[in-house]
Amino acid sequence: MPHHARRLIVFLTPLLLLAACGSDQQHTARLLNRRMQARLADDIAAGRAAVQPRPDGTRITFLDASSAPGGPAVSDPHEGSLRASMVEGLLDPTLMRVAVTDTSTLPDDQRAARIKNLTDFFQTYGLGQMLLPNPPQRPMPLGAATPMPPGLTVTIALQCPRRPGIGYGSGAREPACD
Template sequence: MHLHAPRRAALLVLPLLLSACGWFGQAHTVRRLDDRLQQRLASDIASGNAALQPIPDGARVTLLGPSSFPVDEQALDDQRRDVRASVIEGLLDPSLMRIQLADTSALPAYQRDLRVRNMAQYLQLNGLGSTLQPAPMPQTAPPGSPPGLVIDVTLQCPPNRGGAGYGDGKSKPICD
């Protein structure tokens, strides 16, 4: 009877440890991304300019309305309020993120393409070009998503390589 006690204890402790992992690692980082985007986009969400939805490995931001989101000097110098800036402010370390863009609105195809190109250019000009994924998303709104300019942000956590920080002078971002 005493021989099975360690086995039973392991069976009881293992589920607890696995559930605790949900508070750390990728799941925790996904929640942090969602919280940051929710905070940065709160006024745009309240005014109907944006929608935010959690997705399994990140977040989906949909910019609503027919704006073409131009990339001009006023937009780049914060001379005009731009919802895209709020999206960027809510993001995490670029090395952890992958971004896909699509326009699922009812606009003509050339306007949807222009909006996607403008958003991609805006991200590139703000140092996030490395996060852009070349494969386009489907051009139809995912179930339960409003139509608009869709920005899917997914996290790709690197394997834990034994420690985090800057020990060798290089950033080692991790999902905590």
């Protein structure tokens, strides 16, 4: 093999591996976005929800106050179908981190109750390990330019392992983005 061909291979191999790793997360993010768009299609069409693709996941905003009640957590997963549809659209929970914020113009206590209700919903159905600590909540100023409309917002970020498919030592495969 000519010397310049070996140099080219040595130079390009790390770049190709890096590109392959990045594309796994991007592919998984696109899959997550497609699933959310499909699961929430009726709610999006009715103006109850908005979905915004992100490079590392997706952002869902509950636009209708009745879709994100501030009362006690719903005990029936089929009640409050917007939340149930969102959960059904999720991928492997070990690959995702979820942040819940409320940028609506509701009073502070109502925004806090809506956030608690949704985080309790995640906890009740065994998805609490996905939740990130809640940042301080501030309403969006009236007339402020935002990429998403104000409301109860769920940001889902993918956290893909660096080395997909490597065993834990017990022979079990580590969760991976595809």
